[in-house]
Amino acid sequence: MAFAAPAHAVQPDEVLKDPVLEHRAREISSELRCLVCQNQSIDDSDAPLAKDLRVIVRERLQKGDSDPAVLRYVVDRYGEFVLLRPVFALHTLLLWLTPILAVLLGGFGIWRLARRRPAGPVRTLSAAEEAEVAALLRRE
Template sequence: MSAARTLRGLLLAGLVLGAGAAQAVQPDEVLKDPAMEHRAREISSGLRCLVCQNQSIDDSDAPLAKDLRLIVRERLKAGDSNQGVEDYVVNRYGEFVLLRPVLALHTVLLWLTPLLAVLLGGFGIWRLSRRAAPAPERGLSASEQADVAALLRRE
């Protein structure tokens, strides 16, 4: 009986935690046209919540995220293209609002830093492996062998 109770508790906990991961879009925000709503979700999934900063505006419950979701839907109703809506939000809030930064001259360092880190790490490991190589062993010279023999005879 205890195992069944534990299993039910785990299932209930999973349902509760899974419900928290649901999207934050409220029913009053949803557009009537399913195609337009799909476009709105595509756009807003690529926009960062400026309050949470690690969530898209679709996943955030912050009031600013709701405002941004409404702006996206208003711009779509006004006839803007997906790129036009994204450009409008970027012009208003800056490129930081994009979850996926653009590849441009001013963001090259952002894109190349992981590659540079891997290359520098590989170079460092290569240098360490070259330095840590053991020196080849050499035998004792004749004079050293004579010294060892003399020391052993004294004892």
């Protein structure tokens, strides 16, 4: 099962005759999110909207658009949410920096806890205190 090929939802009538264009279409489709499923690329989704997006991608490629131009066209039409990998920009900075901030804050917390521990040796009981503990234990 580990070596099984991923299931693609591309229908035979969508496949382009030119293998180079079809490969480009698959690469672009793997970067676009199905707006219905939201966890899958349009290449993996059976939703009607995903099929429409796959057709749009193939039409744009057949018209001669470059890969970035096709992605830009789809993003302009459907918004940045359609991208499976968000762009690194000012408005997505918090999205990209949150994992780094979480690790840094966790490390800082662990460092602070480590500093709270006593730095010196642990104090032992004096002989009189040990005798008192032994007497208490004998009574019980």
